[in-house]
Amino acid sequence: xxxxxxxxxxxxxxxxxxxxxxxxxxxxxxxxxxxxxxxxxxxxxxxxxxxxxxxxxxxxxxxxxxxxxxxxxxxxxxxxxxxxxxxxxxxxxxxxxxxxxxxxxxxxxxxxxxxxxxxxxxxxxxxxxxxxxxxxxxxxxxxxxxxxxxxxxxxxxxxxxxxxxxxxxxxxxxxxxxxxxxxxxxxxxxxxxxxxxxxxxxxxxxxxxxxxxxxxxxxxxxxxxxxxxxxxxxxxxxxxxxxxxxxxxxxxxxxxxxxxxxxxxxxxxxxxxxxxxxxxxxxxxxxxxxxxxxxxxxxxxxxxxxxxxxxxxxxxxxxxxxxxxxxxxxxxxxxxxxxx
Amino acid sequence: xxxxxxxxxxxxxxxxxxxxxxxxxxxxxxxxxxxxxxxxxxxxxxxxxxxxxxxxxxxxxxxxxxxxxxxxxxxxxxxxxxxxxxxxxxxxxxxxxxxxxxxxxxxxxxxxxxxxxxxxxxxxxxxxxxxxxxxxxxxxxxxxxxxxxxxxxxxxxxxxxxxxxxxxxxxxxxxxxxxxxxxxxxxxxxxxxxxxxxxxxxxxxxxxxxxxxxxxxxxxxxxxxxxxxxxxxxxxxxxxxxxxxxxxxxxxxxxxxxxxxxxxxxxxxxxxxxxxxx
Numbered sequence: 128x129x130x131x132x133x134x135x136x137x138x139x140x141x142x143x144x145x146x147x148x149x150x151x152x153x154x155x156x157x158x159x160x161x162x163x164x165x166x167x168x169x170x171x172x173x174x175x176x177x178x179x180x181x182x183x184x185x186x187x188x189x190x191x192x193x194x195x196x197x198x199x200x201x202x203x204x205x206x207x208x209x210x211x212x213x214x215x216x217x218x219x220x221x222x223x224x225x226x227x228x229x230x231x232x233x234x235x236x237x238x239x240x241x242x243x244x245x246x247x248x249x250x251x252x253x254x255x256x257x258x259x260x261x262x263x264x265x266x267x268x269x270x271x272x273x274x275x276x277x278x279x280x281x282x283x284x285x286x287x288x289x290x291x292x293x294x295x296x297x298x299x300x301x302x303x304x305x306x307x308x309x310x311x312x313x314x315x316x317x318x319x320x321x322x323x324x325x326x327x328x329x330x331x332x333x334x335x336x337x338x339x340x341x342x343x344x345x346x347x348x349x350x351x352x353x354x355x356x357x358x359x360x361x362x363x364x365x366x367x368x369x370x371x372x373x374x375x376x377x378x379x380x381x382x383x384x385x386x387x388x389x390x391x392x393x394x395x396x397x398x399x400x401x402x403x404x405x406x407x408x409x410x411x412x413x414x415x416x417x418x419x420x421x422x423x424x425x426x427x428x429x430x431x432x433x434x435x436x437x438x439x440x441x442x443x444x445x446x447x448x449x450x451x452x453x454x455x456x457x458x459x460x461x462x463x464x465x466x467x
Numbered sequence: 468x469x470x471x472x473x474x475x476x477x478x479x480x481x482x483x484x485x486x487x488x489x490x491x492x493x494x495x496x497x498x499x500x501x502x503x504x505x506x507x508x509x510x511x512x513x514x515x516x517x518x519x520x521x522x523x524x525x526x527x528x529x530x531x532x533x534x535x536x537x538x539x540x541x542x543x544x545x546x547x548x549x550x551x552x553x554x555x556x557x558x559x560x561x562x563x564x565x566x567x568x569x570x571x572x573x574x575x576x577x578x579x580x581x582x583x584x585x586x587x588x589x590x591x592x593x594x595x596x597x598x599x600x601x602x603x604x605x606x607x608x609x610x611x612x613x614x615x616x617x618x619x620x621x622x623x624x625x626x627x628x629x630x631x632x633x634x635x636x637x638x639x640x641x642x643x644x645x646x647x648x649x650x651x652x653x654x655x656x657x658x659x660x661x662x663x664x665x666x667x668x669x670x671x672x673x674x675x676x677x678x679x680x681x682x683x684x685x686x687x688x689x690x691x692x693x694x695x696x697x698x699x700x701x702x703x704x705x706x707x708x709x710x711x712x713x714x715x716x717x718x719x720x721x722x723x724x725x726x727x728x729x730x731x732x733x734x735x736x737x738x739x740x741x742x743x744x745x
Contacts, residue, residue, distance in 0.1 A: 213572040236608040242661035247654075250647030262668055264654025266643060271667035298644055317555065324511045324559055353572040354562055361558040361565075364588070368595025369554065371489040374545040376554045377595075392549055400552060404511050425538050430549050437521060441513035 134319040135410070138398045140180070141312060142417045147172040148285035149420040155258050156278060162252045166288040214349070217356040224363035225314065231381060232306045239373055239382040248283040249290060249297040258284065276423045282387055306384025313380060313393035314359060320397045321358040323404035325351050387421035391430065399431055403438035411435050471532060478531035481544025490594040495522065495553050498560030505563055514552075514559075521550045541664050561587050614641040617738040621711065622646050624737075624744065633677065633704050634713035635685045638740070652707050653678055673703055685715055694722060701729040712743040 131139070148169055155165035247263035255261045259278055262269050286305065290297050295304070327348050369377030379389035399414040411431075418429040425433065486492045499522060502515045524530040525547050534547040565587060566572075569580030614637055622628040628646035632639070636658060642649045653674050656662035663669075670678075680700045683693035693700075704712065712730055714723070716739045723741055727734050732743035 212574065217572065236611070238607075240607075241659060242664075244655070244662055244665060246644040247647075250643060252647075254647030262654070262666060263643065264656045264662065264666075265652070266647065266650035269666065269668055271669075273666045277665055297647075317558075320555055324514070325562075326510060350566075350571050354566055357565060357572065358558050358562045361561045361587075361591075362554055364591055365554050365557055365595075368591045369489070369491060371595055372485070372491075372545070374548055375489075375491065388546075388549065396549075396552060397555055400514055400555065404514060423539070424542060424546070424549070433521075433550055434517070437517040438513055441516035441520075444516055445512040 131410075132319070132322070134315050134322070134401075135398075137315045138312065138319070138394060139410075139413070141394070142413050143176060144173070145281065145285065145417050145420050147176060148288065149279075149281040151288070152258070152281040152284040153279065155284070160258075161256045162258055162284075162287060163256055163291070165258060165284060166291045169284070169288045170292060214353055214356055217353060217360055221356060221360040221363055224360070224367070225310075228310055228363070228366065228381060229307055232310065232384070233303060235303055237382060238302055239378070241373070243383060243386060245283060245286065245385055246297050246301050249287045249301065252283060252287045253290065253297065279420075280387065280423065281420050282385075286385070301385045306380065306389075309384035309389055309393060310380050313376075313397070314362070316394045316397040316401070317362045318355065318359055319401040320404075321355040323401040325354040325358065327351055391418050391422050395431060396434060399434055400438065403435065403442070406442075408435070408439075471536065474532035474535050475528045478528040478535060478544055482526060482528070482531070485545055485548065491553060491557070494557050494590065494594040495551070498557045501560045501564060502556070511559075515556075518552055518556045525551055561591075610637050611641055613739070614638045615645055617713070617740050617742075618642060618645040618649070620737045621742065621744075622649075624742075625711070630711040630744065631708045632711045632713070633681065633709045634711075634740070635681055635715060637685075638713055650708070652704065652709055673707070676700065677704055677707075684718065687717065690718070694725075697722070697725055698729045701726065705730060710744065714741045714743075716740060 151165050151169035151172060154160065154168060155162070160168070244263050248259075251261045251263040251266060252258055254266070259273055260268060286297065286301050289295075290300050293300065366377035366380055369375035370381055372378055373382075376393050379386065380393050383389055384393075395414045395418055399411055402408075402411045402414070412435075415429055415431040415435065418431045422429065424430060499515070499519055503519075524534060531544065531547060534550075535544055538547055565580070565583055568583035570576045572580065617638060618641060621630065621632070622645070628648040630648075631650040631652070632642055633652055634642070639651055639653075640655055642651055643654060653670055654662075656665075657670065657678050677700060680693050680696065683689040701712070710732070712726065712732065714726065716736065718741065723734055726741075726743060730743050733745050734741055734743050736742070
C-alpha cells in the first residue's frame with residue numbers, strides 16, 4: 128500500500144493535537160484539576176509529541192534523503208514532474224479565491240453564533256480557572272450542571288490552552304485564527320480527496336493500477352494534476368456559493384469555522400473519504416475518534432462511523448459489480464467471433 | 468409511533484426548507500446523475516455509491532425520520548445532511564464535466580473549454596443563494612461594535628470587569644464574550660433557546676421577570692407599563708447581586724432619578740446608555 132503523503136501528515140498532526148487536548152481535558156475533569164493545570168499538562172503532552180515527531184522526521188528524512196534525491200533526479204531526466212501553463216493558470220485562480228476567503232475571515236465581524244457559546248465557555252474557563260464549573264452564559268456557578276456528553280468535548284479546552292500559550296484574547300483566536308486554520312486544513316483534506324479521486328499510477332494500492340482511469344504517461348500525469356487543481360478550484364468556488372445556509376460546508380467555514388461540526392464536515396470527512404478510497408481503514412478510525420472528541424451526534428457514534436461503514440459497503444458492492452462485468456467481458460472475448 | 472410520524476412530517480418540512488433558498492441540493496442530484504452517466508470509467512465508484520445512498524436516505528421522509536431519530540433531538544433535520552459529501556460530489560461532477568469539455572485544460576482548446584467553464588460558473592452562482600442568511604448577520608456587526616464600545620468603557624470603569632451587569636439584550640448578548648469576569652443574572656440562552664441544550668440549569672420566575680422588564684424598557688411603546696414596577700424589579704435585581712444596571716439613553720430624566728434612588732447606584736452616561744454603578 129502507498130505510504131502517507133504530506134497531506135496525510137498535516138491532517139494527522141491536527142488529529143493528534145485534538146487527541147492530546149482530549150486527554151488533558153478528561154484528566155482535568157476526572158481528577159478535578161484547575162484549568163491552568165490542565166493547560167500545563169496539554170502543553171507538556173504537545174511538547175513531548177513535537178519532540179517525538181521532530182526526532183522521527185529527522186531520522187526518516189536522513190534515511191530517505193539519498194533515495195529521494197535519486198528519484199527526483201530520475202524524474203527530471205525522464206521529463207516527469209513538469210507542470211505546464213494550464214496548471215499555473217488554474218492555481219492562480221484558486222489562489223485568488225482562497226485569498227479572498229482568508230481576507231473575509233480576517234476582516235471579521237460576520238459570525239454565525241446561534242447555538243454556539245465557545246467564546247463564552249473559554250472566557251469562563253480562563254476567568255474561573257475551572258472547567259465547566261461556571262455557566263458560560265451567566266458567569267455564575269452551575270446549579271444543575273451540564274450533560275456529561277457535552278462535558279467530554281475538548282474544543283474549549285484546546286482553544287483556552289492555545290489562548291494561554293499564545294497570549295491572545297479568546298474572541299480573536301477562536302473567531303479569526305482558528306477559522307483560517309480550518310479553511311486551510313479543509314483545502315488540504317479536499318486535495319487529499321482529489322488525489323484519491325484522480326490518482327496517478329503510483330498512488331494506487333498494488334494491483335489496482337490496471338483498473339480505472341489513472342494516468343499512464345507523462346502527459347496523462349500532467350492532465351491528472353490539472354484535474355486535481357480544477358477539483359480544488361471548484362471546491363473553493365462552491366465554498367463561496369454555499370454561504371446561504373448554516374449547514375453548508377462553505378457557510379460553516381466562513382462564518383463559524385471554530386465549531387466542531389465545521390471541523391468534522393470540512394476536514395475530517397473529506398480526508399476520511401480519501402483514506403477509504405485508498406483502503407487505509409486503520410487511519411479512518413482516527414477520524415472517528417477525533418469526531419467523538421469534537422461533536423456529539425448519532426449518540427456519540429458520529430457521522431464518520433456511518434461514512435466508513437457506507438464506504439466499506441460501497442467498496443464491496445462496486446467490487447462485486449466490476450467482477451461481474453469482467454466475467455462477462457472474459458466470456459465474450461473467449462468467443463470465436465470477437466471483433467477488436 | 469406518534470413521535471415517528473411527527474419526525475416524518477418534520478423531515479418533509481425540513482427538506483422543503485433545505486431547498487428553499489439555494490439550489491445546491493438540485494446541483495448535487497444533477498452531479499450524482501452525471502457521475503452515474505460517467506459510470507465504470509470513474510475511479511471512486513464506492514464514493515458515488517455511498518453518496519447516492521445517503522442522499523436518497525436524506526430525501527426520503529421515512530429514512531430521514533429514522534436518521535433524525537438516531538442523530539438525537541439536539542440537532543434539526545438539516546444536520547442529517549452532514550452525512551452527504553455535498554461539496555465533494557458537486558466538485559467531482561463539475562471537474563469530470565469540465566475535463567470532458569476542455570480536454571487537457573490547455574489554451575489551445577479554450578473555444579470548447581471556456582464556454583463550459585462559464586456555464587458551470589453561472590450554474591454555481593445561481594444554485595448558491597449567495598448569502599441567504601447574510602443580511603441578518605451584517606446587522607449584527609453594527610450591534611456588536613456598539614455593545615463592545617460600552618462594555619470596554621464599563622470594564623475600564625470597574626477596573627477589570629468584575630461586575631454583575633443587568634442591561635438591554637443588545638449589550639447582554641456580547642458581555643460574556645467581551646470579558647469572562649462580567650457576570651449576568653441571565654445570559655444569551657434567554658433568547659437563543661438552542662443554547663439551553665448545553666445545561667440542565669433553568670431560569671426562575673424572578674429572573675424571567677427581570678428579562679421582560681428590561682425588554683419593555685427598550686421598547687418605547689411598552690415603557691409605561693415597565694415604569695410601574697421599576698422599584699420592585701430593581702430591588703429584586705439588587706438582591707440577586709446585580710451591581711451595574713444599564714438603560715437606553717432614550718429614557719426620561721424622571722426615570723433616571725427614580726432608578727438612581729431605587730438602586731442606590733451612581734449614574735453616568737456611557738456610549739449611548741445610562742449606567743448605574745458604584
